Amino acid sequence: MSTLHSPNYTASTSSYNCCFASSSSSSSSSSSLFVHYRRIGVPSVSTTYDQKKVSLQYRNVVRMQDGAVAASAPLKTKELKRLKDELLSVKYPAECKDSTGFGSKEESTVSITVVGASGDLAKKKIFPALFALFYEDCLPKHFTIFGYARSKMTDAELRNMVSKTLTCRIDKRENCNEKMEQFLKRCFYHSGQYDSEENFAELHKKLMEHEGGRVSNRLFYLSIPPNVFIDAVRCASLSASSASGWTRVIVEKPFGRDSESSAALTRGLKQYMAEDQIFRIDHYLGKELVENLSVLRFSNLIFEPLWSRQYIRNVQLIFSEDFGTEGRGGYFDNYGIIRDIMQNHLLQILALFAMETPVSLDAEDIRNEKVKVLRSMRPLQLGDVVIGQYKSHTKGGITYPAYTDDQTVPKDSPTPTFAAAALFIDNARWDGVPFLMKAGKALHTKRAEIRVQFRHVPGNLYNRSFGTDLDRSTNELVIRVQPDEAIYLKINNKVPGLGMRLDRSNLNLHYAARYSKEIPDAYERLLLDAIEGERRLFIRSDELDAAWSLFTPLLKELEEKKIIPEYYPYGSRGPVGAHYLAARYNVQWGDLRAERHQTD
């Protein structure tokens, strides 16, 4: 057993505590080393961490589950010392990356303006994500946050509003209140119109005061309705751009309603900003398990060889919410579930799932592959789509509203709140494999997952043991994006005992059990990436065009033919038509099958 001694490496040059354990004593010629270092709160955004260097030089150094580093193979004392020195000179990145985007750390500053700061998204997601980044020391030393909206508010009122939605990580609550106060002191407010260059010029003046003559980098987060996107970008660009550093804009969806309006929006934005200044956000790309999709595929030998029509029978992308459009009916009625979820979140996941191996992890290489796969897809056919809308339902004495009970929704609205669709990728890898999507509001459960159903084992010796439902014997890989993140693979195994009975079990990577760390919110990752100029998780304009060309003809047809949605009760499993659609491709929805068979 290793003994643990902690030389408490908190020298001023190091931001980490280290502890070393040796198998005998530290003076022995051969020791095993256990190094655990933990950040102690010094901002590390400009530190560098060369993991490659460490792993090349010390092949027996491995990263552990909680970010610790361990070297369990015996090391010579000289090596041990060299490793110690090396590790102390290398800074651990925590969850933050190199700050190359910030310019020289001491000289530059980042100003983040949340345009539409009085709104729902700003309160619910953007300010909490910025606070989480601050809490994790991921923001640069010099930063300022401005809220901008038409509502009249003082700085104190903004801080009061923002403070109501801030929370600290549940796994690390040290100095929580203190950190919140420090954060709120860096938040300010300016009231103005979205189309007023004059009002943005006033904002510019205030930003300059806070920037104090440093190189200024400016990020505008457009958390406003799409009809004012271009006005706000024009004013920000003409009156509040940085003269010395970068200026970037994060644009929230919806990016148009169809190919034409999306192209018009892109043209409008590009009048004032270059493509590399525009960060189109799809927050599903920032979710932990969506980020992990490429790691799973490209860093495990066992998956990639199976990742094609040869072994995969169908892929299912499932999104469901157990609440309706409450409060957002006005927005939703103009878009519907296909535009709200399928054309962006689910399609983005599909592209990452199905793309070819990119040349590198560079943003452009990944986005090139995503565009290729989107362009290989067949536009959706009306016959391959089922739409639904939720109706009122009473359960346990509680009456849940119909979609059209919302005051902001017309009584006769045909807008779908549910849709299921079969999509196809006409390329060599995926020819003939149905990709089934299902998205709905006011269903019985909240979940987002990817289900990969594999083919039957040819000539399976154990077929007799499975009874009549042979589909139950096929392997299924489930990537549960939320809630309760997990990746599990269903396999067949023998029930222990003298007989020969088969069972189905899950090989399960359950995140909560495996990692004690709280999973960051998608907006944290994406905001940090935008600050750092990392575009990998943002949508490029040609990707957007390709995505819209798949859905626009269908959306037009649905609207022109005034297709009536199939009604389903609030809190149900959705329209039965979705089952017929799946059955046409010889598929059973994995989520519903899982509910029928507890072990699935």
Ligand SMILES: NC(=O)C1=CN([C@@H]2O[C@H](COP(=O)(O)OP(=O)(O)OC[C@H]3O[C@@H](n4cnc5c(N)ncnc54)[C@H](OP(=O)(O)O)[C@@H]3O)[C@@H](O)[C@H]2O)C=CC1
């Ligand atoms: N809320 C959410 O969960 C999500 C939102 N989005 C997108 O993010 C953006 C912001 O969403 P959200 O915060 O919900 O939007 P809100 O409707 O809350 O609008 C944000 C702010 O914009 C201003 N505003 C509202 N309506 C108008 C209007 N007609 N003309 C000009 N200004 C207006 C208001 O500020 P003031 O009156 O003070 O100027 C409001 O506080 C939208 O594009 C939305 O589609 C995307 C994903 C999820």
Ligand SMILES: O=C1O[C@H](COP(=O)(O)O)[C@@H](O)[C@H](O)[C@H]1O
């Ligand atoms: O973009 C949107 O996403 C949310 C769901 O996001 P999640 O992170 O909570 O899963 C959805 O409710 C909303 O309608 C849609 O606009």
